[in-house]
Amino acid sequence: MPTPSTAPRPRPRTRSAAAPARPGRHRRRGVAALTVLATLAVGCSALRTQDPAPAPDRAAAPTAPAAPPADAQAAGAQAAGAAPAAQAQAQAQAQAQARAALAAMPAARPQAAAGQELNGRVSAAEHELALQQSLAAAHRWGLAALPLRPPAPPAVKPELADGPGVKRAPGLPPVVYRVPTTDKVVFLTVDDGAEKDPQFAAMAAELGVPMTAFLSDYLARSDYGYFRTLQAHGVTIDNHTLTHPDLRRLGPDALQREICGQQDRLQQETGTRPRLFRPPYGEYTEAALRTAASCGVTAFPLWNEEAFPDHLEWRYADQKFHPGDIVLTHFRAPAADWKGTMPDMLRRVVDAATAQGFAIARLEDYL
Numbered sequence: 001m002p003t004p005s006t007a008p009r010p011r012p013r014t015r016s017a018a019a020p021a022r023p024g025r026h027r028r029r030g031v032a033a034l035t036v037l038a039t040l041a042v043g044c045s046a047l048r049t050q051d052p053a054p055a056p057d058r059a060a061a062p063t064a065p066a067a068p069p070a071d072a073q074a075a076g077a078q079a080a081g082a083a084p085a086a087q088a089q090a091q092a093q094a095q096a097q098a099r100a101a102l103a104a105m106p107a108a109r110p111q112a113a114a115g116q117e118l119n120g121r122v123s124a125a126e127h128e129l130a131l132q133q134s135l136a137a138a139h140r141w142g143l144a145a146l147p148l149r150p151p152a153p154p155a156v157k158p159e160l161a162d163g164p165g166v167k168r169a170p171g172l173p174p175v176v177y178r179v180p181t182t183d184k185v186v187f188l189t190v191d192d193g194a195e196k197d198p199q200f201a202a203m204a205a206e207l208g209v210p211m212t213a214f215l216s217d218y219l220a221r222s223d224y225g226y227f228r229t230l231q232a233h234g235v236t237i238d239n240h241t242l243t244h245p246d247l248r249r250l251g252p253d254a255l256q257r258e259i260c261g262q263q264d265r266l267q268q269e270t271g272t273r274p275r276l277f278r279p280p281y282g283e284y285t286e287a288a289l290r291t292a293a294s295c296g297v298t299a300f301p302l303w304n305e306e307a308f309p310d311h312l313e314w315r316y317a318d319q320k321f322h323p324g325d326i327v328l329t330h331f332r333a334p335a336a337d338w339k340g341t342m343p344d345m346l347r348r349v350v351d352a353a354t355a356q357g358f359a360i361a362r363l364e365d366y367l
């Protein structure tokens with residue numbers, strides 16, 4: 001995994017990343033839900049008759065073009081501070097977008113919603129609103145299909161014994177490439193912290209895709225606030241050292257400083273002490289495992305697949321995900337070896353997972 005050699009490129013912050021704007025969300029939800037219901041009654045009726053399982057030919061679905069969210073953001077900004085006429089126009093535009101999303105999306109619905117018993121009119125309206133929001137978000141970000149919802153987290157985490165996908169020496173944290181599970185889930189992990197793309201934060205928040213960020217302080221520290229925003233939307237923050245060294249070259253004091261120093265730093269910046277540690281370049285020693293364990297680390301997740309904006313690198317010859325696979329990617333800006341944006345990368349991972357019948361789940365629910 002390369003370390004970006006360039007300094008993080010300053011980028012404009014958008015409102016959606018810094019503070020997603022949903023004014024009066026709870027107060028207005030019931031009314032808005034009924035409005036949307038009335039508008040979309042025909043589409044919803046059609047959806048209710050569909051099987052929630054992913055279509056087997058989802059992989060063959062045409063890839064939607066990258067849909068920049070500019071128009072949707074403009075509509076939101078308009079509604080936030082504009083006159084009633086402009087608000088009505090923005091609302092009509094939003095409803096038209098939701099209808100277009102319904103028409104364009106393959107039929108699917110979140111598993112949780114499919115099995116939910118609905119009590120009364122308002123909860124039914126909220127249910128439908130949530131579905132419409134999921135569909136609209138998926139459409140807005142150019143996904144080929146609605147992402148699959150992961151199953152409920154396992155009541156007992158998988159045992160991490162030495163075996164396929166797991167290396168474990170007695171008394172030391174396990175090194176995990178693939179979590180032992182039969183659930184059709186994969187885990188997305190994002191390393192380093194150089195690029196702080198507000199569009200990526202907005203996309204992650206709107207789609208609700210679980211992720212784990214492994215941060216190296218020398219790259220993340222220019223704006224830990226960005227990562228706190230991700231954290232507020234469900235991204236877990238974990239440890240990737242202070243300065244991204246090759247741990248095989250470090251003595252005991254340096255190991256302590258790099259690993260445990262970043263434990264302390266992240267606890268200070270995020271309010272949570274990490275449990276997971278990813279060694280830079282995937283390289284580690286027994287001393288590194290022992291040092292990490294001494295300051296609160298319980299596992300070293302590595303990876304099987306690696307995601308880029310324009311392709312995926314597969315671990316196995318069948319070029320497919322397997323249950324429990326950990327997927328690596330990076331906080332990167334477009335570059336010669338990174339042909340696209342972080343939203344391009346996320347779109348590619350989510351679409352590949354959905355097409356193969358996998359949901360993206362939270363690594364910390366399993367490790």
Ligand SMILES: [Zn+2]
Nearest residue numbers: 001191192280
């Ligand atoms: Zn790294």
